[in-house]
Amino acid sequence: MNKQLVIALAGNPNSGKTTIFNELTGSHQHVGNYPGVTVEKKEGVYSYNGERINIVDLPGTYSLSAYSLEEQAARDFIAKEKPDVIVHIVDASNLERNLYLYVQLMEMGINLVVALNMMDMARNRGIEIDTDKLSSLLSVPVVETIGRKGIGLESLIEKAVAAAGSHESKDHKISYGEDIDLTLDEMEILIKDSSFLGGTYPPRWIALKYLEKDEIIITEGEKQDKELSSRLDAIREKLNRHLEATIKTYPEALISDYRFGYVKSIVKQAIKHRDTIDRLYLTDRIDRIFTHRLAGPVVMIAVIFLLYKFTFSGSRVPVEWLDSLFGWLGALADRYLPEGLMKSLIISGIIDGVGGVITFVPLIMFMFLGIAALEDSGYLARIAYMLDRIFRIFGLHGSSVMSYIVSGGIAGGCAVPGIMATRTIKSPRERLATMLTAPFMNCGAKLPVFAVLVAAFFSHNKALVMILITIISWLGALCVAWLLRSTVVRGEATPFVMELPPYRLPTMKGLIIHTWERTWQYLKKAGTIILAISIVLWALMTFPALNKSETYSDDSTRAEAALRHSFAGRIGTSIEGISALAGFDWRINIALIGGFAAKEVIVSTLGTAYSLGSVDPGESIPLSRRLASSEGFSPLTALSLMIFIIFYAPCFATIVCIVRESGSWKWGAFSFLFNTLFAFTLSAAVFQTGRLLGY
Secondary structure: OOOOOEEEEEEOOOOOHHHHHHHHHOOOEEEEEOOOOOOEEEEEEEEEOOEEEEEEEOOOOOOOOOOOHHHHHHHHHHHHHOOOEEEEEEEHHHHHHHHHHHHHHHHOOOOEEEEEEOHHHHHHOOEEEOHHHHHHHHOOOEEEOEHHHOEOHHHHHHHHHHHHOOOOOOOOOOOOOHHHHHHHHHHHHHHHHOOHHHHOOOHHHHHHHHHOOOHHHHHHHHHHOHHHHHHHHHHHHHHHHHHHHHHOOOHHHHHHHHHHHHHHHHHHHHEEEOOOOOOOOHHHHHHHHHOOOOHHHHHHHHHHHHHHHHHHHHHHHHHHHHHHHHHHHHHHHHHHOOOOHHHHHHHHHHHHHHHHHHOOHHHHHHHHHHHHHHHHHOHHHHHHHHHHHHHHHOOOOOOHHHHHHHHHHOOOEOHHHHHHHHHHOOOHHHHHHHHHHHHHOOEOOOHHHHHHHHHHHOHHHHHHHHHHHHHHHHHHHHHHHHHHHHOOOOOOOOOOOOOOOOOOOOOHHHHHHHHHHHHHHHHHHHHHHHHHHHHHHHHHHHOOOOOOOOOOOOHHHHHHHHHHHOHHHHHHHHOHHHHHHHOOOHHHHHHHHHHHHOOOHHHHHHHHHOOOOOOOOOOHHHHHHHHHHOOOOOHHHHHHHHHHHHHOOOOHHHHHHHHHHHOOHHHHHHHHHHHHHHHHHHHHHHHHHHHHOOO
């Protein structure tokens, strides 16, 4: 091999594609983004006979119609990057559905190899596949694999390398009936003669896209040659009228019918079902309980409760270790660094700021591990399926559930990966509504703040209050989503067609990789954004300094005076007249301003603002006692503050993520302003109502 081969893995969601990618590339992989879209691009390296092969994991798709970002990214990569070979990974136990994508890949005229994955599951279901016959019918190599065990992967790569070196013509095509075939021939000649779309796509494929009214291809065509594009449109309209008059249908439907017919014919010839096998598979039996109308929600609540227990119980000890580590680092710096601004910056700005975030890494890891187990086992898809009916009432999609859960719907998540999880939602409007409301969930950064306030003012009903906080955040998110879908992101709801994959036992390797990917995003946030913000906040709370000639009765009084004299203190004091409507004084204002940067900062800022000096976020009891005894801080204030924290502006990292995923700063600004106004209105209403009732 003279150049590095590029092998792209394509396939339906849940076909085992990413499992095979992980098995092939192991730790030699990295994640980026496809040009022009925000879909993740996973690449890795596989060593074959001393040569390096670049493996690209394309997004899981059911077709290449470009209705979703995933489909657009996969199609653009195949057409424009032109990988040497596509390995199409299909679920052997669901061959008929998976081969629909094969037809579209075949029509793009690229080298193909088919991997019959999960062959063990297919055999257990009594499915016998004649691999040689299938290979002959598809005219491409077909390899049996069991991705999670690594079986068949070496043979798969051998076939892929051989296919990459093949120079045979790939002019595979199927017939769509006389009417469409003649039209395609007519359009193909026009496209070839004028080198329409610069040879990026095969001519017949372009013609098919015009018949399917593919908006992206038509827009590209109009930009290059408006006159020819209009002629192709006219040919399609002529065919449309003819089909409508003769068989009461239209080109897209007929093309789809012929593709399914082609696949059905192949499956009928290459597959047999053993009659002796019980066709009521284990998955169906489990689903009779897990997705039952009455039992299903009970099981779901139990599973979420166990995940919650696993996350907090499992992470408690490592969180304490990290807590002690950063406490030790702070004490070390305090002992050996000379007094001055640099010492203050290192201890209060860097160690306390970043340490407060790093301390929660074990909690985040355990939560992501639990979610990865639910996702890989196939159960998370059942949760989305069961909640879809409720979500549709509020104008959301069943897939929005995943984004909510990852963002902290099960307390302890993070809005950044939650926003990225919206990529699975096809409708741009439903995706945007989910993106703007997912930050209302109780992420891991909000939990310490709630823990402090609940311990201080609701210590006899901790569990009940925490459950109420969770319910309030979900209800608020759904109501705001309904409001948004009724106004600024109005539009038709898209049908929810979600595959319910068979239950599988997750592999340890897959769990580790999925957990690490998400945890690494959190760590990067701590090492970059949080570090910068911590330093800025330290400066705002330190400068301008007090006049040294002024004297105070004790250090605590001086610390409070210094904070009030600082830029942050002045800002907090200047808005006290308005924030008092919600029960917030200047010290709470400072903490909430810090929370704009990162919610993790609120606890440590409250500690400083209430004259405790440097407070460790993990040690909530001292701060709770101090808040409970502070003048002007009541249970009503705490309730108002918790409601504000649930709903007010997302942290800076989340806003950046919203901007990147929505493609516009407008939605980032909207999220900041709307959420803050909404949160303040709710908090003020609760506080003022509480006062009228005598609390």
